[in-house]
Amino acid sequence: MAKQILLFSTVALTLCSVAFAFEPSPLQDLCVADPSGSTRVNGLACKNPTSVQANDFSFNGLHLAGNTANPFGSAVTPVTVAQLSGPNTLGISMGIIPPHTYTRVAEIITALEGTLEVGFVTSNPNNKQITKVLQKGDVFVFPVGLIHF
Incomplete structure (x- = not known):
């Protein structure tokens, strides 16, 4: 009986510690x-x-x-x-141009005229900076959660 109570308690605690993430x-x-x-x-x-x-x-x-x-x-x-x-x-x-980040969405940008330098910094594995100069009509996507400009 004690083993069953211990097993049940362990399973219950494990299930209670699981976090569910969702977009409300x-x-x-x-x-x-x-x-x-x-x-x-x-x-x-x-x-x-x-x-x-x-x-x-x-x-x-x-x-x-x-x-x-x-x-x-x-x-x-x-x-x-x-x-x-x-x-x-x-x-x-x-x-909005200064470096910023969004924790729940990605961002996309289109150059309408001229040129525009854009970029972001990866978080894993080595904080690599990825940049590109956009020309008129170019599109660039910033992944969710990364600091970008």
């Missing part, structure tokens, strides 16, 4: 930002779903030339929830 379902289909709203979920307040429009998910400013008269010779057009309200609570943005 969102609370709602969408949460278009409403800067005037006061109830916030995970970002700005959500617009009433009945008043959501296609324009909430569209941004048309990337075709405009930026001021590149700076030491870096580049321009950034940020596209965050302030400019594009549809992705509110989705944790995405465009135009």
